[in-house]
Amino acid sequence: MNLTMPLRLTSIAAILAANAAFAETTITIATVNNGDMIRMQGLTEDFTSKNPDIKLEWVTLEENVLRQRVTQDIAAKGGQFDVMTIGTYEVPIWGAQDWLVSLDDLPAEWDKDDILPAIRGGLTVDGNLYAAPFYGESSMVMYRKDLMANAGMEMPEAPTWDEIAKAAEAMTDKEKGIYGICLRGKAGWGENMAFLSAMANSYGARWFDEDWKPQFDTEEWAATLNTYMDLMNNYGPPGASTNGFNENLSLFQQGKCGMWIDATVAASFVTNPTDSTVAEHVGFALAPDNGLGKRGNWLWAWSLAIPAGSDATDEAKKFVAWATSKEYTALVAESEGWANVPPGTRTSLYENEEYKKVPFAEMTLNSINSADPTNPTVDPVPYTGVQFVAIPEFAGIATQVGQEFSAALAGQQSVQEALEKAQALTAEEMEAAGY
Known part of the structure; x- marks a missing residue:
């Protein structure tokens, strides 16, 4: 009779349980090759250190190519991406067709009400926010x-x-x-x-x-x-x-x-x-x-949205909330200076005394507010x-x-x-x- 067999099975089970506990979920992010997005990729260690169970995979594309790829994927329910960088044009159309996941359940500290009204309105369908603005622009x-x-x-x-x-x-x-x-x-x-x-x-x-x-x-x-x-x-x-x-x-x-x-x-x-x-x-x-x-x-906002076909929506929401948060803004300010934070999204940014010193801050806000x-x-x-x-x-x-x-x-x-x-x-x- 082999008495070591139950011990071996127990050990294997413990190892499998430990691996499961630390299993990674990979989320694939499609984004545009603009400077602010490239900068974000360089700062994601802050996110992964706080979320060691989530691995980020990037697909970075030129603007016209990005639009073509994400449009084809979401229309065909291809499921290639868990987070898409899309704009103020796509969000209301895709949200109305139930192609996007609502972001109304992001954490309260993310502070949806802080998003500039002109920007938030363009990302909202029937009262539901379907994308989180990474930066806004005129x-x-x-x-x-x-x-x-x-x-x-x-x-x-x-x-x-x-x-x-x-x-x-x-x-x-x-x-x-x-x-x-x-x-x-x-x-x-x-x-x-x-x-x-x-x-x-x-x-x-x-x-x-x-x-x-x-x-x-x-x-x-x-x-x-x-x-x-x-x-x-x-x-x-x-x-x-x-x-x-x-x-x-x-x-x-x-x-x-x-x-x-x-x-x-x-x-x-x-x-x-x-x-x-x-x-x-x-x-x-x-x-x-x-x-x-x-x-x-x-008037435009490059925003992060989650396609309805994603099988990692909880993890994707964690990333979206991080990348578009006040804390991310502070992270960029600390590492790159206030002039380099993603602009045009939050009221609190334009009330920040340090940001008010940035030479183009007021002109950016005035330009956004003048577009109707x-x-x-x-x-x-x-x-x-x-x-x-x-x-x-x-x-x-x-x-x-x-x-x-x-x-x-x-x-x-x-x-x-x-x-x-x-x-x-x-x-x-x-x-x-x-x-």
Whole structure:
């Protein structure tokens, strides 16, 4: 009779129980390759040390690719990701279709009521919060104060497009490789069309009239696109049709742009002397207007959401709560300084005396508060959204329109041809969709 067998079985059972107690759950996080997200990945030891049973796996993608991947996965219920980085466009559409997990049960200390109302409203469906904002943004003018001074000019706090054009001309010195203005040219509904849709609002243009008829055949859109082309062709960098957020950020940091009109979140990267050669010379102004009561600024939040297909929702919620918490903000401030904390999400941040000293804090908040997604245009429209139209069909349509506008910037067709194609394809898609 073998008396050691029960002892061995007992030992094996104890080992299995111990392993089970320390078993890791892996959560896969899809995110965008923006600086704030890269910084977050570098700080996650704080999270994993507090949650040793959770392992993080990152899928970091360029903006257009990220949108495509997460949209395909969630629509097909693929289950590739446990946490998705998505924006103010996707959240209300996907939340209404029950594709996302409600975050209303995050811990009380996470403090949902502290989220800026403009940002929280865009992530809420029928009273339920479906995503937690990692950072919020509008858009504004970032400019070289030294180049403006050399030109004998001063940037107004609230410039017009005419003033922007004059400043771009004055700052351009192509022999020195300095271009008066850098703007998004890369095709994509969240790339060139985010900028151009917001710019169009300030020119009185609309995507659709109140009967959902496309409006690219109007004088307002022609004025928008012609002004954009004039700025880029005369004062912009070469190859602009392939430049998106990251490419223009790099150009500005290298001192090659007199002005850059883009996301407010870029402010910390253009003023960081470690990365930016012009950090000490950067000034800020509101996005331009055209005297019609609307500025060319947008409203957006890159947010963390949990797809309904995740099999690790509890662990995913722990991560989302950590990454979007006040404590994470304090962690970044301690390690990187207050200027580098994720902006645009919490009221408490803009009440913090240390953060108030950051040179772009007030301008960022003013830009966010001046964007109104429920009333984005000069004339009435049937949709919400500032730089997008909050309907499921928009992403596909705007991607195609963005390709036509990018082709015009590359000199492959005229402005008129691009607008005619935009009008035709949008009308066709909307009719097919039942509008």
